[in-house]
Amino acid sequence: MHYFSLNKQSPPVSFREATIVGQAPDKGLYFPGSIPAVDINLIRNIESYSNEKIGFEVLRPYVGNTIPDEQLHNIISETVNFPIPLIPIHENVASLELFHGNTLAFKDVGARFMSRCLGYFVRDYDKKVTVLVATSGDTGSAVADGFYNVAGIDVIILYPSGKVSSVQEKQLTTHGNNITALEVKGTFDDCQQMVKNAFADEVLHKKLTLTSANSINVARWLPQQLFYYFAYKQVKDKSKDIVIAVPSGNFGNICAGLLAKCAGLPIKHFIAACNANDTVPVYMQTGKYHAKKAVATLSNAMDVGDPSNFIRIQQLFNHSLPSLKEHLQATTINDEATKECILSVYHQYHYLLDPHGAVGYLSLQQYLQGHPGINGIFLETAHPVKFFDVVEPLIGKQVELPSSLKEIMNKSKQTTIISNQYEELRSFILSRS
Ligand SMILES: *Cc1c(COP(=O)(O)O)cnc(C)c1O
Numbered sequence: 530m531h532y533f534s535l536n537k538q539s540p541p542v543s544f545r546e547a548t549i550v551g552q553a554p555d556k557g558l559y560f561p562g563s564i565p566a567v568d569i570n571l572i573r574n575i576e577s578y579s580n581e582k583i584g585f586e587v588l589r590p591y592v593g594n595t596i597p598d599e600q601l602h603n604i605i606s607e608t609v610n611f612p613i614p615l616i617p618i619h620e621n622v623a624s625l626e627l628f629h630g631n632t633l634a635f636k637d638v639g640a641r642f643m644s645r646c647l648g649y650f651v652r653d654y655d656k657k658v659t660v661l662v663a664t665s666g667d668t669g670s671a672v673a674d675g676f677y678n679v680a681g682i683d684v685i686i687l688y689p690s691g692k693v694s695s696v697q698e699k700q701l702t703t704h705g706n707n708i709t710a711l712e713v714k715g716t717f718d719d720c721q722q723m724v725k726n727a728f729a730d731e732v733l734h735k736k737l738t739l740t741s742a743n744s745i746n747v748a749r750w751l752p753q754q755l756f757y758y759f760a761y762k763q764v765k766d767k768s769k770d771i772v773i774a775v776p777s778g779n780f781g782n783i784c785a786g787l788l789a790k791c792a793g794l795p796i797k798h799f800i801a802a803c804n805a806n807d808t809v810p811v812y813m814q815t816g817k818y819h820a821k822k823a824v825a826t827l828s829n830a831m832d833v834g835d836p837s838n839f840i841r842i843q844q845l846f847n848h849s850l851p852s853l854k855e856h857l858q859a860t861t862i863n864d865e866a867t868k869e870c871i872l873s874v875y876h877q878y879h880y881l882l883d884p885h886g887a888v889g890y891l892s893l894q895q896y897l898q899g900h901p902g903i904n905g906i907f908l909e910t911a912h913p914v915k916f917f918d919v920v921e922p923l924i925g926k927q928v929e930l931p932s933s934l935k936e937i938m939n940k941s942k943q944t945t946i947i948s949n950q951y952e953e954l955r956s957f958i959l960s961r962s
Contacts, residue, residue: 530593532559532747535840545595545650548643548748551741558837559747560844565590567793575762580609583758587789591751596649604645608638608752615763615906618878621897624886624909625760625773631933632670632700633912634830635756635782639749640668640675646748647740648679658738659958660684661727663720666693667830667911670700672742673708684742685958687711687720690946696915696934702942710942711957715949726951733955737962744781745837753785756908757794764904770797772900774893774907776885777801777859778831780809780838782908787845787856797903799857802892804828807861809839816850827864827919828884830911860892867891872923881928883913883920 531541536557542550547559571578571586578586584605592601611629618624630637651658660682662672669686676684688701690712702710713720727733728741744750757773764771773796775783783801790796803810804826812818820835846853862870870887874880882890889907897905913920914928921927930938947953 530565530591531562533562534558535560535844543595544592544646544747548646548746549650549740551743551746558745558841560841561591561747564788564791564845567789569793572761572793572795575758578762580613580755580759581606583762584609584752584755587754587758587792588752591747592646596646600649604642604649607645608642609755611637613756613759615760616880618874618880618890621901621903622890622893622905622907623764624880624882624890625756625906626909627756628883628909628912628915631674632667633915633931633934634667634671635753635908635910636667636671636744636749637674638752638755639744639781640671640742642752643742643746643748644672644675644679644682648682651681651738654681654738656738657962658682658740659962660740660742661687661724661958662742663687663717663724664693664701665689665717665829666697667915668742668744669693670697673701673704673710676742677704677708678706682707683961684708685711687713687723687954689717689720690714692717694915694918696917696938698942699937699940702944703937703940705943710944711954712944712946713949714946719949723949723951723954727954727958730955733958736959744779750781750785750838750841751788753782754789754792756782757786757789757796760906761794761796764906766904767795770903771795772798772800772893772896772903772905774800774802774889774896774905776828776831776889776908776910777803777809778806778833778836780836780842782910783857784838784841784845787842790856791845798896800892800896801857801859802889802907803859803861804831804867804888805861805863806832806834808834809836810859810861813850813854813857813859826884827867827916828888830885831888858896860895862888862891868919868923871920875924881913881920881924882909883911883916885910886913 534553534557
């Protein structure tokens, strides 16, 4: 399997190189050269396959010969080492819970897979590889957890001081060892700019191997396909159509679902569930794509005004809006409706949604009104406790912390405080190499 740049100005590369460099030299996103059809036996007999086996069958062709079978098996079993249950909420609606990993959000799967692939690829490098990442919260915690103790790789995470939740800060700053947290006196945009400067810095590049772990990396994107296979495996009545609503921000997760559909997974339709950041819903209505500045909402991991993976979705359907519409529709849900939804689902069905899952649930409900009698599934992308500041005042009750989180909350944070000037980041990195 080779990967080509969607900007078409850089040569094709292997899975190995695409994982190491992240983005193509021409700044395009990498895209697989072909979409391998999934084995029909896997679809027919999916209930008899373990999650590890499904992962291996689906991802093997994308990895090609860059990782031997045995290692790939190990990587996949470490990637899907937690339950991903499909929980029925009421007639025709079920929640695929993606929050049972270490950091309680779905990004754990992508971060774990990428960290282990990268660890394998750099195993015989004589220089240490440094992963540099800026975060506004969830990405950093998944990356910190995924790369923790992976040999040969150092991770430096920049986060804006005082602007992440207390749970997120603990998840970022309590690992130690190969994970270093830099607490930046500035905003998330400052952090991102500092990381960009570092990638453009020739001197740094000569001294050490720098790489990024952001969400456009193919090794973070592709394993998200597995969620949709695991959902299909757990659907009881497979004779009825399946529709899946995906809370979407950068559109990486839903793009992985559409890729699985193109490969032959029998999902009838996808719904991109967006908050007030409605760039894609507007595009689906009008055919005009206008990037916007992101606005802050309760489902903050989806506050994206120019979703970077949408170009991959367009590529999947040859940039044809009519053919995209056969597979996908997009909705926008505001904060008021999100809150009402959390409250009413909690009281009616005793199920506690997080704000992202609520956007998914409500988008699915709107679709079901015109399409009764199908299997409706929404992805619950984060544990509600991660957003206790939104959820607790609504339901008037405290949400119990899972035991893994209680442990982290008792650890003390370890950070180095720096200003938002690039020079300071640069001397910090150089002083360690
Ligand atoms: C990142 C994230 C999303 C959005 O996923 P994309 O792949 O960027 O569309 C949704 N919900 C949660 C909780 C997230 O952390």
